[in-house]
Amino acid sequence: MEATHANPLYRILVPPFIIRQTRIVTGSQATTEIVEKGLPGAKPVIIPYGVRDVFYQPKPREAHLKTIARETGIPLKDLQARSCSTPMVG
Secondary structure, eight states, rough: GGEEEEEOOHHHHHHHHHHHHOOOEESHHHHHHHHHHSTTTTTOOOSSOOOOOGGGEEEEHHHHHHHHHHHOOOOOHHHHHHHSOOOOOO
């Protein structure tokens, strides 16, 4: 993990560039706490590694998009635009 790498030279050179990022994303509260300790002033956003069961219920596509928008905070119109024309890869 970038924020907790043990190499002293790495810890001097890399964190200043990481902290400049517009978003720092972690996968858990535990990782967020490590990042906050390793990068004072960082405000990581947590995107959990798993998907809750609410996403696996059989529903129309629009209902799934509304659920994703509500759960992630991504505007519904952005999801609708991307789901039709642009794959959300990478």
